[in-house]
Amino acid sequence: MNLSADFLAQLRGLFPADALLTETSDCYAYGYDNSRGQVTPDAVVFAQTHEQILALVRLCRETRVPLTARGRGTNTTGATVPISGGVVLSFERMNRILRIDVDNRYAVVEAGVLNGDLQTALASLGFFWPPDPTSAPFCSIGGNLACNSAGPRAVKYGSPRENTLGLRAITGAGEEFRCGVYTSKGATGYDLTRLLIGSEGTLAIITEATLKLTPLAAAKRTMRATYDSIESAAAAVARIMAHPVTPCALEFLDGEALRLARSHAGDAIPQAAAMLLIEVDGQPLALPEAVEAVSRAARGEGLIELIIAETAAQVAVLWSARKALSPALRKIAPKKINEDVVVPVSRLPELIAGLRTISTKYQIPIVNFGHAGNGNMHVNLLYQPENPQQAANAPDCLSAVFALVLELDGTLSGEHGIGLAKRDFLPLALDPVTLQLMRRIKAQFDPDGILNPGKLLPSE
Amino acid sequence: MNLSADFLAQLRGLFPADALLTETSDCYAYGYDNSRGQVTPDAVVFAQTHEQILALVRLCRETRVPLTARGRGTNTTGATVPISGGVVLSFERMNRILRIDVDNRYAVVEAGVLNGDLQTALASLGFFWPPDPTSAPFCSIGGNLACNSAGPRAVKYGSPRENTLGLRAITGAGEEFRCGVYTSKGATGYDLTRLLIGSEGTLAIITEATLKLTPLAAAKRTMRATYDSIESAAAAVARIMAHPVTPCALEFLDGEALRLARSHAGDAIPQAAAMLLIEVDGQPLALPEAVEAVSRAARGEGLIELIIAETAAQVAVLWSARKALSPALRKIAPKKINEDVVVPVSRLPELIAGLRTISTKYQIPIVNFGHAGNGNMHVNLLYQPENPQQAANAPDCLSAVFALVLELDGTLSGEHGIGLAKRDFLPLALDPVTLQLMRRIKAQFDPDGILNPGKLLPSE
Numbered sequence: 001m002n003l004s005a006d007f008l009a010q011l012r013g014l015f016p017a018d019a020l021l022t023e024t025s026d027c028y029a030y031g032y033d034n035s036r037g038q039v040t041p042d043a044v045v046f047a048q049t050h051e052q053i054l055a056l057v058r059l060c061r062e063t064r065v066p067l068t069a070r071g072r073g074t075n076t077t078g079a080t081v082p083i084s085g086g087v088v089l090s091f092e093r094m095n096r097i098l099r100i101d102v103d104n105r106y107a108v109v110e111a112g113v114l115n116g117d118l119q120t121a122l123a124s125l126g127f128f129w130p131p132d133p134t135s136a137p138f139c140s141i142g143g144n145l146a147c148n149s150a151g152p153r154a155v156k157y158g159s160p161r162e163n164t165l166g167l168r169a170i171t172g173a174g175e176e177f178r179c180g181v182y183t184s185k186g187a188t189g190y191d192l193t194r195l196l197i198g199s200e201g202t203l204a205i206i207t208e209a210t211l212k213l214t215p216l217a218a219a220k221r222t223m224r225a226t227y228d229s230i231e232s233a234a235a236a237v238a239r240i241m242a243h244p245v246t247p248c249a250l251e252f253l254d255g256e257a258l259r260l261a262r263s264h265a266g267d268a269i270p271q272a273a274a275m276l277l278i279e280v281d282g283q284p285l286a287l288p289e290a291v292e293a294v295s296r297a298a299r300g301e302g303l304i305e306l307i308i309a310e311t312a313a314q315v316a317v318l319w320s321a322r323k324a325l326s327p328a329l330r331k332i333a334p335k336k337i338n339e340d341v342v343v344p345v346s347r348l349p350e351l352i353a354g355l356r357t358i359s360t361k362y363q364i365p366i367v368n369f370g371h372a373g374n375g376n377m378h379v380n381l382l383y384q385p386e387n388p389q390q391a392a393n394a395p396d397c398l399s400a401v402f403a404l405v406l407e408l409d410g411t412l413s414g415e416h417g418i419g420l421a422k423r424d425f426l427p428l429a430l431d432p433v434t435l436q437l438m439r440r441i442k443a444q445f446d447p448d449g450i451l452n453p454g455k456l457l458p459s460e
Numbered sequence: 461m462n463l464s465a466d467f468l469a470q471l472r473g474l475f476p477a478d479a480l481l482t483e484t485s486d487c488y489a490y491g492y493d494n495s496r497g498q499v500t501p502d503a504v505v506f507a508q509t510h511e512q513i514l515a516l517v518r519l520c521r522e523t524r525v526p527l528t529a530r531g532r533g534t535n536t537t538g539a540t541v542p543i544s545g546g547v548v549l550s551f552e553r554m555n556r557i558l559r560i561d562v563d564n565r566y567a568v569v570e571a572g573v574l575n576g577d578l579q580t581a582l583a584s585l586g587f588f589w590p591p592d593p594t595s596a597p598f599c600s601i602g603g604n605l606a607c608n609s610a611g612p613r614a615v616k617y618g619s620p621r622e623n624t625l626g627l628r629a630i631t632g633a634g635e636e637f638r639c640g641v642y643t644s645k646g647a648t649g650y651d652l653t654r655l656l657i658g659s660e661g662t663l664a665i666i667t668e669a670t671l672k673l674t675p676l677a678a679a680k681r682t683m684r685a686t687y688d689s690i691e692s693a694a695a696a697v698a699r700i701m702a703h704p705v706t707p708c709a710l711e712f713l714d715g716e717a718l719r720l721a722r723s724h725a726g727d728a729i730p731q732a733a734a735m736l737l738i739e740v741d742g743q744p745l746a747l748p749e750a751v752e753a754v755s756r757a758a759r760g761e762g763l764i765e766l767i768i769a770e771t772a773a774q775v776a777v778l779w780s781a782r783k784a785l786s787p788a789l790r791k792i793a794p795k796k797i798n799e800d801v802v803v804p805v806s807r808l809p810e811l812i813a814g815l816r817t818i819s820t821k822y823q824i825p826i827v828n829f830g831h832a833g834n835g836n837m838h839v840n841l842l843y844q845p846e847n848p849q850q851a852a853n854a855p856d857c858l859s860a861v862f863a864l865v866l867e868l869d870g871t872l873s874g875e876h877g878i879g880l881a882k883r884d885f886l887p888l889a890l891d892p893v894t895l896q897l898m899r900r901i902k903a904q905f906d907p908d909g910i911l912n913p914g915k916l917l918p919s920e
């Protein structure tokens with residue numbers, strides 16, 4: 001679309017020259033995210049206050065100009081690609097931590113605060129905010145909330161929906177409101193806070209959030225367990241999670257992922273058909289007992305070796321290798337399809353076996369790693385677009401993955417969200433009535449459909 | 461209202477004679493709840509299947525007959541009093557535990573299952589569902605979900621919103637749907653699960669729920685700490701909650717509550733200006749460290765005595781006295797106003813001091829006890845309707861309590877919900893926009909307003 005001269009003039013009235021981009025070349029970089037989709041927006045603004053955003057939404061609504069909120073564009077589903085053009089609202093300059101209230105275990109932050117910056121500020125006070133995507137150092141809290149993004153710690157500490165007390169936001173109709181509480185309990189009306197979390201900027205724009213803080217555990221131990229088959233490792237995950245001691249991380253890497261991890265971190269990463277990276281935290285005196293309980297569950301058929309990391313350096317190597325996986329896979333297969341499906345943990349062995357069958361059938365290598373304690377697997381379809389057979393098979397291969405996941409009582413996304421990439425698969429996962437209710441809710445918050453159009457909900 | 465002969469004939473087609481009440485004398489007991497409000501419904505039905513309820517909702521919608529879902533009527537806000545008459549749908553015969561999946565840490569239950577029955581079934585498997593209202597032995601899971609009811613354990617383990625994975629439900633338009641997941645993580649569309657939880661049967665009727673289970677801790681210790689002033693006790697609560705070890709219960713009783721508790725449990729209950737009942741749970745080896753950490757925080761100005769219960773019998777006495785409080789207060793003041801306000805824990809001393817001032821000003825005794833770890837205080841206004849001055853002052857006294865709570869960044873309800881009792885106070889706690897969004901959402905789920913009319917949302 002082309003923005004009218006009048007619209008641009010009004011935009012200039014709201015944002016100073018150094019907070020507004022309108023040249024295509026300047027706007028280009030705000031047109032993509034980690035999905036590798038790209039559509040250049042017509043303008044990019046850098047807001048610094050809630051009031052600026054309120055005026056912006058009202059202007060966009062009056063003129064029916066699409067508006068896409070953007071944290072740092074680290075999401076993988078195209079949720080921040082402005083496919084209808086219009087304005088991208090970047091939160092990168094709206095990044096103040098407004099309050100940290102340790103006594104009441106909450107922090108109030110602007111939506112553009114980086115997850116990593118918040119964690120640093122909290123750690124010095126003995127607290128953390130549980131959601132910890134791999135991109136934590138450079139992804140924003142607002143983006144985490146929009147996508148309900150989590151990470152390894154969710155297995156014990158939950159996702160943004162379990163760790164957010166309240167929000168300040170602006171609907172697509174340009175109405176500002178607050179929802180939620182400053183307390184750890186509340187039963188005062190409908191839960192709009194959780195409704196906005198995971199809505200990917202399609203209902204309202206979150207400008208400020210009150211986050212629930214958790215005390216940092218006093219001690220942590222990290223283990224790695226290797227297995228002679230991925231099925232054995234998956235079975236071990238199910239055993240560990242059936243046990244009362246909940247690990248604070250339970251990550252899975254298959255053999256191919258391990259090979260890649262070795263290329264990043266060297267011999268510190270073992271060779272095996274699969275590896276689990278297990279962490280337990282708690283009070284120092286309790287840890288040996290917890291480690292022993294988890295170790296017992298990790299042992300069993302197919303275990304090659306169970307090692308407890310002895311030094312901080314060993315722990316750092318394990319994690320850096322794990323965290324390097326996604327970018328490393330991107331290098332090998334720039335067009336890889338990276339899914340984040342979830343199944344109940346006891347179904348992981350079936351998922352893994354099913355994925356192997358699918359990989360063979362469609363002749364597309366599949367590499368799996370992820371947050372096994374939640375049954376949340378990053379399934380990477382490494383197809384090469386220049387291989388005509390693989391390129392032709394990729395869509396069916398992906399459909400087969402989703403069908404398998406749903407058959408196993410799972411769901412399409414654990415932490416990436418739906419965005420553009422999975423939008424058209426949503427009807428497979430949700431009842432028609434459920435989907436209609438979501439559409440009707442969307443219409444109440446954003447009657448003209450200006451907020452992040454074309455995302456999350458499939459077209460009717 | 462009077463139900464038409466045609467409506468009654470259709471109702472008889474849906475429910476056998478032993479599952480349908482239409483005589484006023486039979487229906488009477490289904491017209492009240494623990495709020496002591498009472499309006500006799502025109503009919504009461506006892507559903508046993510989702511399909512029966514679907515047909516019932518469709519019938520009620522066609523004929524515009526109000527329909528009020530009822531668990532066991534233990535709520536305190538009038539949320540299940542059928543103020544517009546019509547049909548009460550009782551869940552007392554829809555009480556099957558459909559599945560307990562320990563490996564995946566969830567249970568699927570019909571909405572009428574009693575909280576206590578579920579806990580018993582789970583305990584033998586080493587698990588529990590965290591919400592534990594005082595009425596647990598005789599309140600239903602559906603009611604817990606409708607009101608987001610919690611209890612002492614919420615301080616560590618959360619409320620229904622943090623402990624529910626998915627729901628099966630029927631909108632007021634007679635549309636059936638499922639929402640949520642069977643997994644511990646999910647980012648697949650808007651969060652309708654949490655939207656229904658706490659909506660008090662005004663959006664949809666929950667027929668089935670998938671609940672997230674938590675492993676039972678291996679060990680628990682119970683302490684009681686007495687203080688020479690309620691302010692000292694409130695300050696101790698704030699100190700305990702600022703500490704990394706989160707107790708699994710942190711209950712507060714003021715002096716008057718203690719006197720009542722003694723009348724129930726005898727000398728085992730100490731005399732003091734205030735008492736804290738503190739529990740910590742975890743692995744056996746870790747407990748002494750946790751007890752020591754919490755004890756350190758509990759000590760301080762005004763502490764009279766800190767005692768660790770040594771026997772199960774001592775623990776049982778402490779809890780039975782605590783749990784007897786609400787009924788005991790009801791005996792003293794049958795028309796007492798029992799609120800469940802919440803403030804951030806560090807504001808508890810201000811809340812307690814403010815309540816004392818309010819009590820003096822309006823000449824109405826106020827007794828306070830509750831879930832102090834969440835800042836969730838049961839504030840009991842013990843007015844006697846036969847005392848004309850107290851009766852005249854009661855509404856202003858209650859308004860003053862709410863004004864104080866909101867001034868302290870608190871909220872109207874922590875776990876009882878809004879119902880009828882607090883409906884007209886909702887605009888004090890919520891933005892007009894927030895309230896309008898709730899109304900618009902209500903209209904999408906229940907376009908003709910047949911579900912539990914007159915509850916939660918104030919009339920426009």
